[in-house]
Amino acid sequence: MCPPARTPTEQEVHGRRGRPITDQDAHEINRVEELSYDLKIREVMVAGLKTASPEMPLSEVLEILRINRISGVPVVKDERLMGVLSLEDIVRALQKNDLAATAGQYMTRDVVTVASYDSIVKAIRTFTEKKLGRLPVIDEEQKLVGIITKGDITRGILVALQKDYKAEEVRRYRASHLFEDIISERTTLVLRYTIKAGDFTHGGKASSDVKRALIRLGADPQITRRCCIAIYEAEMNLIIHTTDGGILKLEVEPHRITMSATDEGPGIADIEKVFQPGYSTATEHVREMGFGAGMGLVNMKRCVDEIKMESTVGEGTKLVMRIYVPDQTVGVSRDG
């Protein structure tokens, strides 16, 4: 049931050239487009139609159109769509003074339809290709189940966006909930993970858990992403470089997130060097896994607002990173 592959337009192929796509773009611009694939025609169509039967005299059909103030009706027999009778068809009959004829005689038989299980993007394409204003909707058994107009699609998308918005509000509420209900001078949620040295199989598990936790807490997607990339690099460093592993700690506060990675050895002799892009002491084994290119700390620095590293050879290393969470209200007014 997949629509046939379409040749991309000039704009789709070249429109993005030279312009870096931000997280924001990827998230927002495409939401309506995404919805046009997600929403099914049956979710937005209008059901419970006025219909006519093929045997119905045109004068009777005309009454249905007049009373309901509509310009056409589907002609249906045993729930199956036989055709559509519009005012234009009735005018044709009037010209021949043939109003006693039946709907079946004057209806348009080759009706373009859409399927109730298709995405609304299919209906949008059909509207454009066939230059039609409304389309009868049929189900898997070819039975007529409703009708769809461009207005129904617009309304369907707006309703879905409203649902999105409400879900977002609930999500944000859940975040503030924890920190607003508990009164203290300074409320901090601490997440703690023990990381084993050399445990590549579980490498990244803690970071995955952090990600889930931050999403649960309703953190902004951009902040979550920055935080997770930084903590993932730190987690891999504990696995790759320490003698006995270490502790990964995340302290979440309403206005900032503090991440730390602490180990007890071997320690780093020259801290300046580890912040240089490309500097690495990783083994061949680690490099084969796609790490150890000397980009870890550079990446972390890029993701966080503050980064500090203290190390003593023979004692261990402590890495502290901090991301400040912008005030929600400030963010909203800036966007608006």
Added chain:
Amino acid sequence: MNLKDIIELVEGTPLNPEVDLTVKIRGGIGADLMSDVLAASQPKAVLLTGLTNPQVVRTAQIAEFRAIIFVRGKQPQAETLAIATQENMPLISSPYGMFELCGRLRQAGLPSFEANVPSR
């Protein structure tokens, strides 16, 4: 473009027991260096890579990829597939090499989601 279109373009084989083929793919990235993936990627893309260890799935998950394509017909380690299935990350194996696959996807209109290195 959805995952089904991508699989057809790369003539790939899905490796997870169940994959949602309707998931939308917004762009693509090709890399064998996980730090590059973390440094340069935008969310909702497909990752083309020659690496098959579990860290590839973790990296893809952290960087919010929607699917991973293994180039040159590579098959993942058992742990990789287990984590991918658990974390709902589709894995696809394609017989073609990195250059060919990037070319195919780009030509079909899939944008590059690799952030450029800022010019100095």
